[in-house]
Amino acid sequence: MKPALQVMKFGGTSVGDAACIARAAQIIAEAARAGKCVAVVSAMSGVTNRLIEAAKTAQSGNAQAALAILDELAAKHASTLETVVKNTADRARVSEKMKLVFAEGRRFCEGTALLRELSPRTLDTISSLGERLSAPLVAAAVEERGLPGESVESSELIVTDDFHGGADPLMNETRVKSQARIFPLLEKGIVPVVTGFIGSTLDGELTTLGRGGSDYSATILGAALDAAEVIIWTDVDGVLTADPRLINEARTIPSISYREAAELAFFGAKVLHPKTLKPVVEAAIPVWIRNSFAPEKRGTKITPGGGSSTGVKALTAIRDVTLISLGGPGIVGLPDVVGRTFSTIAEVRANVLMISQSSSQNDICFSVSSADAERSIEALRKEFAQDLKHEKVEHINVDPNIAIVAVVGENMRGTPGVAGRTFQAMGRENVNIIAIAQGSSESNISFVIEESAVKRALLAAHREFGLHLPTNGN
Ligand code: ASP
Ligand code: MG
Numbered sequence: 361m362k363p364a365l366q367v368m369k370f371g372g373t374s375v376g377d378a379a380c381i382a383r384a385a386q387i388i389a390e391a392a393r394a395g396k397c398v399a400v401v402s403a404m405s406g407v408t409n410r411l412i413e414a415a416k417t418a419q420s421g422n423a424q425a426a427l428a429i430l431d432e433l434a435a436k437h438a439s440t441l442e443t444v445v446k447n448t449a450d451r452a453r454v455s456e457k458m459k460l461v462f463a464e465g466r467r468f469c470e471g472t473a474l475l476r477e478l479s480p481r482t483l484d485t486i487s488s489l490g491e492r493l494s495a496p497l498v499a500a501a502v503e504e505r506g507l508p509g510e511s512v513e514s515s516e517l518i519v520t521d522d523f524h525g526g527a528d529p530l531m532n533e534t535r536v537k538s539q540a541r542i543f544p545l546l547e548k549g550i551v552p553v554v555t556g557f558i559g560s561t562l563d564g565e566l567t568t569l570g571r572g573g574s575d576y577s578a579t580i581l582g583a584a585l586d587a588a589e590v591i592i593w594t595d596v597d598g599v600l601t602a603d604p605r606l607i608n609e610a611r612t613i614p615s616i617s618y619r620e621a622a623e624l625a626f627f628g629a630k631v632l633h634p635k636t637l638k639p640v641v642e643a644a645i646p647v648w649i650r651n652s653f654a655p656e657k658r659g660t661k662i663t664p665g666g667g668s669s670t671g672v673k674a675l676t677a678i679r680d681v682t683l684i685s686l687g688g689p690g691i692v693g694l695p696d697v698v699g700r701t702f703s704t705i706a707e708v709r710a711n712v713l714m715i716s717q718s719s720s721q722n723d724i725c726f727s728v729s730s731a732d733a734e735r736s737i738e739a740l741r742k743e744f745a746q747d748l749k750h751e752k753v754e755h756i757n758v759d760p761n762i763a764i765v766a767v768v769g770e771n772m773r774g775t776p777g778v779a780g781r782t783f784q785a786m787g788r789e790n791v792n793i794i795a796i797a798q799g800s801s802e803s804n805i806s807f808v809i810e811e812s813a814v815k816r817a818l819l820a821a822h823r824e825f826g827l828h829l830p831t832n833g834n
Contacts, residue, residue: 364588369556369578372405373595373651375494377397378443385444385501386657387593391549392507398542399553399775400514400581401498402574403490404440406595408557413583414823415478424471425822427466434462437493445500454496465489480524484568491574499553509551511655513558516541518580520559520567527559527567529580529639534559538584550575554581575633579647583639590645591659592632593652597661599624599631601827602675606815609828613673614658618665621647623804636660666770671778672825673769677814681713682733683762683794684741688754689724690747697753698724704743710736712780714806714827716795725795727808730760762794763814766806767821773802782807785824791817 368391370384382734384401391397403411410429418426435461437458445451468486469598480762495511515570517538520527545552556574559567568719569576575592599621618626618637625632631649640647641664648660666673691697698717699726705712717724728736740756747753772778779798782805786793794810824827 365396365398365585366391366589366591367398367400367578367585368591368593369400370402370498370652371574371592371594372402372407374434374593375401375403375498376405376443378651380652381440381494381498383443384498384593385505386773388498388502388509388551388553389505389651390742392502396546397551398546398572398581398585398587399498399551399787400556400578401491401494401553402556403494404436404759407436407490407493408487408571411465411487411489412483413825414465415472415483417474417672418469419476419478420471421476423470426469427819430462430465430469433493434458434489437497441497441500444497445504446828447500447504450500450503453789454500457496461489461492468763481565484524485566488555488558488566488568488713491557496551499551502551502553502694507551508549509553510545510733512541512545512552513552514555514577514581515558515560515564515566517554517584518559518569518577520561520565520569522561522563522565524567526573527561528635529559530562531583531639532579533562534580535584538581540583541663542585565653570635571634572633573575573635576639576705579639579645580644580646580773582647584693586643587645589648591648591650592636593650593655595651595653596631596649597651597654597657597675598649599662601673602818602822603677603824606677607675607818608820609822611659611828611830612657615625615661615667617770618662618664619803620666620768620770621662623766624674624676657735671769671772671775672767672821672827673731675765675767675818675821675827677763677765677818678713679763679811680730681762681764682730682810683727683729684733684736684740685723685724685725685757685759686744686753686755687725688711688751690752691752692722693723694747700743701726701740704739705736708732708735708739714795714797716797725763725808727764727795733758733760751798759794762808763811764806764808765814765817765821766804767825768804770803772805779805782821785820787816789813790810791820 414429499509499511556577601742602610715726
């Protein structure tokens, strides 16, 4: 029988310094001894940000400052290499490879500074240097543990569209290329260590999958290689019932469904890149979130069904949001108000997080990220200028001091009483509800409250649904 394949991804903090890389290599080596394993790695933490800064600095014309950033990163990687890799031949080889990557980075920064122009294509090339440096480091660290490792650039594996800075995979092409490159390595007992974040177009142009995209790389490869499971190693114990900075009795959720995880990813529990689960849905490949700093812990398993727990699984809160409401008795019966409101918002590319409208039609209210608020309001005032003048629309109000709380759980569907219990708990704690929305999928009840009440609201709901109580692995 073919041993099951695991694809495991290590995020930036999990390869953040020499000690972290050693821990990651240990986890990879153990998995590779027990079965087959493909590792996918992010850049060392902070590196991608610095590279983007270098690219932007070059764009402003300051080549020297951009190159200084690259020098600083070169020193950081060189010293990490020294600590991680003792074998002198391996060390020399990785060092040579790093020099080539930095030389390429220098050329692109110099070119950018000369032209004072930074195309999305060039930004992809510069911002992805970090993964091309961390993968050889981790591969060498695996070798230090007595297993053959080989770093592989994912531009050889993942074929994408040409949307630079946020590309999506072409799965059929990716499948063919990945299997052709990776399976022979696995057959020979070599552990492939793949750069996360990176792909390339059909024409061979390098692309990136968007910030935090290494999670996505891992599930794309998991699907392309028919993996038995994908493990996302990170710096938290898994998906939690609530933000532990606010709720100290928050617990790790043992099992959660794709849909619940996606709702939580969207609503700001930033454990996963929002597109992460897309590639694995069809093949129903389980995805684990585990802590590389505490590998003895089980973590959270994400599956299609998400275990058998009843009702509410987790709570999230988004705080940097603004509530916009538009209305007045005059809008009753103005049939195009809703349409005009949202096409105006779409024109300024603001992301609408939640919408609610009373059936009396006196008022439409919705929330957007605070970063999008100003341009949304300006656009609305312009669009409705005439209506405001003639008092058809009486107000466009803005409230930045709000937060959205979401109660998430797939099995809430058809479980009566969840909404009732939620709002009763809020009432008990004197939390004033400003607006409510429940999608018809019923896996999420969202409501708007004053920002100052967030902690109280979360704690009340957390207790109400017993999320602080130990579950036994559902
Ligand atoms: N290094 C990339 C970033 O920081 C990709 C990743 O870490 O997932 O966005
Ligand atoms: Mg990351």
